[in-house]
Amino acid sequence: MTDELPELRASDTDRERVAERLREAVAEGRLDMEEFQERLDATYKARTYGELEPVTRDLPDPAGPGPAPARASGSGAWAERIGGAGTSAGGVAIMSGFSRKGMWTVPRRFNCFALCGGGEVDLREAKFEAPEVVVNCVAIMGGVDVIVPPGVEVVVRGIGVMGGFDERLGDEPPEPGAPRVIVTGFAFWGGVCVKRKISRSEKRRLKEEKDRRKGLEK
Structure with missing residues (x-):
């Protein structure tokens, strides 16, 4: 994502990368579920980098490299x-x-x-x-x-x-x-x-992950 080309069209991969960062932010306690759902809706509606950029503007970059969290669904x-x-x-x-x-x-x-x-x-x-x-x-x-x-x-x-x-x-x-x-x-x-919308079980998973991380920080 770049500030120099805000009108450049975003790809599905770009949107999914932002969505994954939002899921991490919930688990870290940076967003509540209402904020997460609002930002997730905005992410999947975004057409350009300029529309995607504000979604995570106030979130820090992930702590470091590592495997992406496992998704609840799949084939x-x-x-x-x-x-x-x-x-x-x-x-x-x-x-x-x-x-x-x-x-x-x-x-x-x-x-x-x-x-x-x-x-x-x-x-x-x-x-x-x-x-x-x-x-x-x-x-x-x-x-x-x-x-x-x-x-x-x-x-x-x-x-x-x-x-x-x-x-x-x-x-x-x-x-x-x-x-x-x-x-x-x-x-x-x-x-x-x-x-x-995400399911109730996914909300529970995010909450449990958030509580687990809080426990590790104590």
Whole structure:
């Protein structure tokens, strides 16, 4: 990254390098989880070096060379999360709400409907019936949030009429062996928001690493 060429386009490798530094900063106690998530979102949305540079401007360089921390996910981990029968076929919210989150199995097609209400489809800790699943969302004067974990490939094909489908995914490349999630459907005077966040288990891992480092410093 360079101050002389702030408009130079950043690569996926550049973004991932910054994301890794943010993960280290959380483990070191320099960032809390809210700051980490905000900066991670900004990292994956950044197009140029000039947009990436402020993300870690107030963080020191890593202490020294060494292997990068192991990531929680990967081809082996994904293989363990694909297969088995779906545990929920859909969700309905009519002037109310629904939520599918935690440990559940996403079927090949999950249908959800929100009318003057809201729904949440959280895939961060879910398993997947097949390597490709479809989340079909219909939102009429209501909204649906679809939350996916890092590494998953996401395709958004929804149609909005006086409403829309909002993508907050960044440019993170899919991981080998990760499932493909297709978000489709229809939004009328409503909205479907598709966003990427780290899982609760990853948050716990970062917190445990942070506590471990604090213990070593005492």
